Amino acid sequence: MDLEKLRETAAEVVAREDVKYLIGWKNGSYGYRVAPAFIEDAEGAAELIFSPLCISNLSTYLTLVEKLPLPRGQEPDTRKIALMVKGCDSRAVTQLLVEKGIERDGVVVIGCPCPGMIDYDLLAEKYPETEGLSEVKWTDDGFLVIRDGEETNVTRDELLAEKCRLCRYPNPLISDIMLGEPVETWEPAEDKGVEEVDKKDVNGRWAYWEEQFSNCIRCYSCRNVCPLCYCQDCILDRLNPTWVNRAVNFSENTAFNIARAFHLAGRCIECGECERVCPANIPLGRLNRKMAREVRDKYGFEPGLDPEAEPFQASYKPDDPEDFIL
Numbered sequence: 001m002d003l004e005k006l007r008e009t010a011a012e013v014v015a016r017e018d019v020k021y022l023i024g025w026k027n028g029s030y031g032y033r034v035a036p037a038f039i040e041d042a043e044g045a046a047e048l049i050f051s052p053l054c055i056s057n058l059s060t061y062l063t064l065v066e067k068l069p070l071p072r073g074q075e076p077d078t079r080k081i082a083l084m085v086k087g088c089d090s091r092a093v094t095q096l097l098v099e100k101g102i103e104r105d106g107v108v109v110i111g112c113p114c115p116g117m118i119d120y121d122l123l124a125e126k127y128p129e130t131e132g133l134s135e136v137k138w139t140d141d142g143f144l145v146i147r148d149g150e151e152t153n154v155t156r157d158e159l160l161a162e163k164c165r166l167c168r169y170p171n172p173l174i175s176d177i178m179l180g181e182p183v184e185t186w187e188p189a190e191d192k193g194v195e196e197v198d199k200k201d202v203n204g205r206w207a208y209w210e211e212q213f214s215n216c217i218r219c220y221s222c223r224n225v226c227p228l229c230y231c232q233d234c235i236l237d238r239l240n241p242t243w244v245n246r247a248v249n250f251s252e253n254t255a256f257n258i259a260r261a262f263h264l265a266g267r268c269i270e271c272g273e274c275e276r277v278c279p280a281n282i283p284l285g286r287l288n289r290k291m292a293r294e295v296r297d298k299y300g301f302e303p304g305l306d307p308e309a310e311p312f313q314a315s316y317k318p319d320d321p322e323d324f325i326l
């Protein structure tokens with residue numbers, strides 16, 4: 001993507017009277033880190049970047065910022081929020097529109113066609129982070145890693161994030177402004193992670209998830225980063241009744257993780273953020289992608305594609321399969 005064009009467009013957007021600020025990515029303070037940027041003027045717009053390191057899904061801020069309580073007597077600021085989105089992020093915006101979590105008039109969606117993002121862990125393992133700012137750029141067939149001024153060409157297969165190997169929608173599906181030309185889509189890889197769990201028998205699957213959920217420390221990072229986990233009154237925070245106990249043990253951890261997976265069924269847009277931020281390395285993507293696959297195969301529904309769609313969990317067709325109901 002042409003960074004000059006991005007910054008110029010961003011400066012024009014934030015200069016609009018009906019726009020409060022723009023959310024995009026900028027370089028972090030060290031190494032490969034990229035940070036979210038809340039841009040209000042042309043000076044801020046000059047810091048924006050779009051690179052293979054911009055893996056985070058910023059659409060989660062659309063609902064988080066609105067959760068802030070207003071000081072007494074202050075009127076809500078109803079100006080629009082501009083947001084940079086990749087393909088997967090754009091599905092979160094669409095799903096939020098479907099659920100009426102946000103209003104179409106309240107956002108300016110800036111589409112960024114996405115050639116695929118880097119897996120930070122793979123990157124840091126092979127090319128350890130240095131204190132100075134490092135960069136990664138797209139090349140025709142992979143990535144260029146720049147550390148302390150030293151440039152290394154890396155193949156796409158070596159560093160591409162799992163969600164990007166599986167990606168079916170790299171181009172934003174909804175946008176008000178599109179930056180650059182759509183990227184050529186690629187054949188999604190087989191989902192070996194889901195298949196590995198699927199081929200176990202029921203006891204094997206239970207043992208697998210028991211081991212994984214036992215590692216959960218209930219930090220709720222997965223919930224907090226998820227663009228579709230935005231209930232103001234989350235079941236997990238309730239004390240009366242206490243649906244899920246706060247104790248960190250296998251039973252409560254399982255209740256939490258399964259409740260979250262079910263709440264995301266037909267809503268998860270497979271952005272992979274929950275797994276990316278999990279400090280316990282729990283393969284949450286396998287769980288959510290399995291649910292997404294079931295919804296796709298059994299009900300022919302994929303969330304985040306059509307802003308006019310009915311929410312999956314609130315729609316019913318007389319011929320919906322129901323043979324799993326006891």
Ligand code: SF4
Nearest residue numbers: 087088114116164167
């Ligand atoms: S999942 Fe697709 S749209 Fe999202 S970061 Fe990866 S390639 Fe880009």
Ligand code: SF4
Nearest residue numbers: 216217219220222278
């Ligand atoms: S991010 Fe990982 S450790 Fe934290 S609550 Fe979620 S599953 Fe558990």
Ligand code: SF4
Nearest residue numbers: 226268269271272274
């Ligand atoms: S459950 Fe995970 S993969 Fe699905 S939308 Fe939320 S953060 Fe993204």
